Amino acid sequence: MRLFQQQKLLYAAYKPYQTLLIGYVLGLVILSLSRGFLFIWHWDRVSAAGNVIELLALGLRADVIQMGYLTLPILLMAPLLTHKFGQNLWLKIQVSWLVLALSFLIFMEAATPAFILQYDLRPNRLFIEYLNHPQEVFSTLWGGFKFWVIASTLILALSVVLLIKVARHLHARQKSKTFSFRAALILWPLLVVLEIVGIRSTLAHRPANPAFFAVTSDALVNDLIINSAYSVEYAVYNLRHEADAAAIYGEMPIDEMLAQVRAQPYLASKQFPNPNYPTLHFNQASVMTQKPKNIVVILEESLGATFVESLGGIPVTPNLEQLKSEGWWFTHLYATGTRSVRGIEAVISSFMPTPARSTVKLSLSQQNFYTAASLLAEQGYFTEFLYGGETHFDNMQSFFSGNGFQSTLGIESIKNPEFVGSWGASDGDLFQLAHQRFSELAETDSPFFSLVFTSSNHEPFEFPNGTIEPYNQPLQSVENAVKYADYALGKFIQQAKQSNYWEDTIFLIVADHDTRVYGDELVPIDKFHIPGLILGHSLAPRIVDSITSQIDLMPTVISLAGVSSLTPALGQDLSSAEAPPANRAMMQFGSNYAWLTDNTSVILTPNGAITGYYDFAEKRFVRGQQVEQSAVEKARAHALLPSWLYRNRAYDTGCPSAVEITQSGC
Structure with missing residues (x-):
């Protein structure tokens, strides 16, 4: 009899939370099934990374955290709504929550395969950022991932219909019966405690986070262990910390950071006269000219090394291969990141990468942040940005116009373009605009600096028909898009050689990053390898190895x-004979940072240095080789300093325009 009474009391206590608990279990099932599919899809990498059963168990643990986040806010309302006057509202909240919360989980998991195909990671901060550009994103998805778009839509639609039916059934079933307020309160504290324990997932000082589940050397497998909703939610939470690399790699005093960075041989002889801009130094030009050269x-x-035959890629850039013998060709050049704005940041601002978003998009760098344009504008250059699409994309126009670019021209400036795709006018149309602008600017007394940013080699890989012999099928493939981009580049350089600006201009041709960055490593260094070429009429050919x-x-x-310039840039002037090449590169891949040299390398992760x-x-x-601790500290200093410079607004010349700039300052 007593056992029967206990069971009856337990059931009475369970009834008020029935829908919430059913939703909790359904959420775990949905996330586990999705993870199982993803594990099977990438079985070779998952099975090579560790014990699959242990990885699945860790995944369930991450799912418990996610379901705790979703259910705890609703559970905390129970004492206010489970009395007899609020029971109807309480039931409606639960069934509404079940539909919305589980639909959100299903949507995130359904969107995951296409994101993995593009970035080799689960949805993360990039997923949030791209929501600001729905047209471009949908065009990319439809062009490159049509199957996944249709499949995801059908899965989500079917799931919502089923969830609504389940919710209506549960609501009708519970509405027909009353439940005990007292019984609800008896069980409530236990459920809250269990939720909090599940969310923390550990008795350690800090609760579990995505880094807690990074147990393999394969970044994708680490991401598959968690779920996509958790990944995106943690990225949103981290936005308030995103400008601080110290939160990931540990603290280091600024004096020590500066000492490590300034000790590099190419900086060791420099003077740093302004404490407000601690990287500011004078760089003497290696070439003396009567009039400064134009820079394009x-x-x-x-355009990664993947597509350059002499760099170990496939033969789809014949024009670039031909041009490499005419200028300075870089055989071991590495991008700092995996997105265009990171490439812009590195090339135009010579800014080292951070775990944060690119400074092109951050608030404190929209004005008074160093760019080559701001430096050259101070030297009397006319500065301009040319793009075949919308210049506001990825916040480029705001960043450029606030930091030295006197003009920004986009698709609206291209009259009667030959071809317009999802991302704007074709590279051929863009280069026609560039040639026209350079010809006009060459007639003026001022030198000019121009950034030309191409877009044809971007999914969905659209370009004019009949311009190239396809490398493969289908026509809209990345290989064919690269071949068209190379064709347009080669045609432009031929045109430039016959122009009135060729003899007075230096051209830098470089990729922003490789196409899809993937690999079973914490940082897939090979996918950061890119081509680079400095070209000009008076420049003697050279191989930079x-x-x-x-x-x-x-x-x-x-x-x-x-x-000659007063500059805060920490990149090396490779034309100077003062110091040997630094022989190093730095790469940011999610929260992992790689410091690459020719003999030893360091990868910084949230869990420490490898x-x-x-x-x-x-x-x-190849991990395991012991290196001096000084090498790790050097890597950490270079990883931490740019965040400090950004937060303290200390990455600039400190000089207003149109002033005399000397070696000691403005």
Whole structure:
């Protein structure tokens, strides 16, 4: 009899929370099934990374955290609504929650395969950022991931219909019966405690977070362990910390950071006269000219070493291959990140990467933040940005106009374009505009600086028909898009050689990043390898074999153009004979940071530093080699300093325009 009474009391206590608890269990089932599918899809990488049963158990643990986040806010309302006057509202809240919360989980999981195909990671901060550009994103998805778009839509629609039916059934079933307020209160504290314990997931000082589940050396597998809703939610939470690398890699006093960075051989002899701008130093031009050269930067969308035969890729860039013998060709050049705005940041501002969003998009860098344009504008250059699409995309126009670019021209400036795709006018149309502008500017007395940013090599890979012989099928493939981009570039350079600006201009041709960055490593270094070429009428050909970063390019080009400058840029002027090449590069991949040299390398993660070396022949990072602690501290200093410079608004020349700039300052 007593056992029967206890069971009756337990059931009475359970009834008020029935829908919430059913939803909780359904959520765990949905997330586990999705993870199972993703594990099977990437079975070779998952099985190679560790014990699959243990990984699945960790995944369930992450799902318990996610379901705790979703259910705890509703559960906390129970004491206010489970009395007899609020029971009807309480039931409606629960069934509404069941439909909305589980639909959200299903949507995030359904969107995951396409995101993984593009970024080799679960949805993260990029997923949130791209919501600001629905037209471009939908065009990309429809062009490159049509199957997944349709499948995801059908899965979500069917799931919502089923969830609504389940919710109506549960509501009708519970509405027909009353439940005990007293019984509800008896069970409530226990449920709250269990939820909090599940959310913390550990008795350690800090609760579990995505880094807690990073138990393998494969970044994708680590991401598959958690779920996409959790990944995105944690990214939103981290937005308030995103400008502070110290929160990920640990604290270091600013004096120590500066000492480590300034100790680099190419900076060791420099003077740093302004404590408000602690990286500001004078760089003497390596070339003396009567009039500074014009500078044109051609930033090629997603043109990684993957597509350059002499760099170990496939033969779809014949024009670039031909041009490489005419200028300075970089054989070991590495991008700092995996997005266009990170490439812009590195090339145009020579700014080292951080775990935060690119400074192109951050609030404190929209004015008084160093760019090559702001430096050259102070030197009397006319500065301009040319793009085939909408210049406001990724906040580019705001960043450029606030930091030295006197003109920004987008698709509206291209009259009667030959071809317009999802991302704007074709590269051929963009280069026609560029040639027209350069011809006009060459007739003026001032030198000019122009950034030309291409877009044809971007999903969905649209370009004019009949311009190239396809490398493969279907026509709208990345290989064919790269081949068209190379065709348009080659045609422009031929045109430029016959122009009135060729002899007075230095061209930098470089990729913003490779196409889809993926690999079973914490940082897939090989996918950061990009081509780079400095070209000009008076420039003697040269092969640069040392390891080089995107941040080194503009200091070198500015020096070759004959401009001595007061600059905060920490990239090396490779044209200077004062010091040997730095032979290092830095890469940010999510929350992991790679410091690459020719003999030892360091990867910084939220869990600590991993040391080893990069095998250039096998194109893999080999962990385990012991390195001096000083190498780890050097890597940490370079990873931490840019965040400090951003937060303290200390990355600029400190000089207003149109003033005399000397070695000691403005």
